[in-house]
Amino acid sequence: MIRLENLTKAFDTPAGTVIAADRINLDVADGEICVLLGPSGCGKTTTLKMINRLIEPTSGKIYIDGKDTDRQDPVELRRTIGYVIQQIGLFPNMTVEENICVVPKLLGWDLVKARARASELLATINLEPALFLKRYPKELSGGQQQRVGVARALAADPPVLLMDEPFGAIDPINREVIQDEFLKMHHRLKKTVMFVSHDIDEAVKMADKVAIFRAGKLEQFDSPDNILAHPVNDFIADFVGTDRTLKRLRLVKVESALHSAMPRVIPEDDLERATTLMNEHDHEFIVMVDAGGRPQGYVRRDACRGQQGTVGEYGTRLPATVSLDEDLRAAVSKMFMYDVPWLTCVDRDGLFAGVVTQRGITRLLGETYRDPAQRVV
Numbered sequence: 001m002i003r004l005e006n007l008t009k010a011f012d013t014p015a016g017t018v019i020a021a022d023r024i025n026l027d028v029a030d031g032e033i034c035v036l037l038g039p040s041g042c043g044k045t046t047t048l049k050m051i052n053r054l055i056e057p058t059s060g061k062i063y064i065d066g067k068d069t070d071r072q073d074p075v076e077l078r079r080t081i082g083y084v085i086q087q088i089g090l091f092p093n094m095t096v097e098e099n100i101c102v103v104p105k106l107l108g109w110d111l112v113k114a115r116a117r118a119s120e121l122l123a124t125i126n127l128e129p130a131l132f133l134k135r136y137p138k139e140l141s142g143g144q145q146q147r148v149g150v151a152r153a154l155a156a157d158p159p160v161l162l163m164d165e166p167f168g169a170i171d172p173i174n175r176e177v178i179q180d181e182f183l184k185m186h187h188r189l190k191k192t193v194m195f196v197s198h199d200i201d202e203a204v205k206m207a208d209k210v211a212i213f214r215a216g217k218l219e220q221f222d223s224p225d226n227i228l229a230h231p232v233n234d235f236i237a238d239f240v241g242t243d244r245t246l247k248r249l250r251l252v253k254v255e256s257a258l259h260s261a262m263p264r265v266i267p268e269d270d271l272e273r274a275t276t277l278m279n280e281h282d283h284e285f286i287v288m289v290d291a292g293g294r295p296q297g298y299v300r301r302d303a304c305r306g307q308q309g310t311v312g313e314y315g316t317r318l319p320a321t322v323s324l325d326e327d328l329r330a331a332v333s334k335m336f337m338y339d340v341p342w343l344t345c346v347d348r349d350g351l352f353a354g355v356v357t358q359r360g361i362t363r364l365l366g367e368t369y370r371d372p373a374q375r376v377v
């Protein structure tokens with residue numbers, strides 16, 4: 001959907017030429033989110049602005065949906081590309097509603113449709129339409145202005161969206177909420193998105209592809225997991241951080257690390273049965289479920305030793321459970337919190353699905369370092 005070929009921008013300044021973008025090559029497929037990362041001044045904004053021709057490239061090509069953008073009228077082109085600029089850039093003399101309706105009006109939408117769209121978009125970015133539609137930008141906080149900027153870019157439903165640090169000014173809690181909303185919306189609308197961020201965690205969470213720049217050059221363009229697991233050089237490794245393997249936890253669902261072939265007992269079973277099952281499976285514990293299959297607790301092998309009675313009498317409460325669709329970061333966090341080496345997993349209906357273990361998780365993450373041909377994530 002977006003293809004950059006040898007895209008280059010040289011700015012002439014009194015002090016000499018600045019190469020802001022140096023032969024950038026990358027491809028973003030239809031419906032993908034690509035995040036541009038890198039230190040200040042490395043050329044992210046310049047690259048983004050060349051795509052909608054707010055900056056004319058010095059050389060190289062940009063294709064959108066297979067079409068050479070050189071052959072398109074820049075004004076027409078920009079109407080088909082949503083753009084959130086780095087400094088938000090709402091029109092100060094227009095209300096929130098008027099700001100959002102700018103492009104729809106240019107495209108000739110009728111007013112009722114455009115206003116309905118403005119309301120709908122405000123609701124998606126967690127701003128109550130009744131409270132915000134008629135306000136002016138100066139009556140909003142920085143983060144609220146930023147969200148309106150995102151809504152304005154989405155207004156005319158463009159297939160391509162360029163965003164320059166769209167969530168930068170929003171506090172961490174609201175940022176998570178807005179990122180989640182954005183991902184949900186993206187899942188529904190499947191736009192091709194290229195956005196600039198300073199935040200590797202944001203990139204890992206949001207991106208299908210990450211492009212890391214240094215001094216105008218694209219250093220690595222890859223999936224978030226490959227960037228974290230296999231940085232191509234020391235610069236990328238430093239940039240993503242020494243905790244890069246921990247960051248990968250966020251990319252893997254509990255389901256991927258699940259041991260599903262786990263035996264189980266019910267409270268009425270006797271200890272002998274529990275011990276036999278643990279012996280057969282070579283486990284130190286066994287999970288106890290109720291008649292409906294919901295986890296109730298567990299018994300340890302050493303608690304059964306030399307005892308007579310039912311599993312229910314000797315069972316221990318589970319400190320926590322984790323759902324299959326949570327990420328491994330959440331699972332590991334619970335393991336640390338409760339100081340346990342394993343956790344019971346439940347499916348969407350709350351039924352026992354198996355366990356995840358610390359060993360299983362370290363093995364899963366470690367596998368990619370041992371043999372790149374056998375990656376599991």
Ligand SMILES: Nc1ncnc2c1ncn2[C@@H]1O[C@H](COP(=O)(O)OP(=O)(O)OP(=O)(O)O)[C@@H](O)[C@H]1O
Nearest residue numbers: 011012013018020039040041042043044045046047
């Ligand atoms: N109009 C211009 N004239 C001259 N140099 C420019 C111009 N615009 C940008 N530059 C230079 O090009 C380089 C890249 O700038 P750019 O705005 O693309 O950086 P960035 O990666 O977006 O940085 P930041 O994270 O700080 O926003 C910088 O060195 C900048 O000073």
Ligand SMILES: [Mg+2]
Nearest residue numbers: 044045086164
């Ligand atoms: Mg910038």
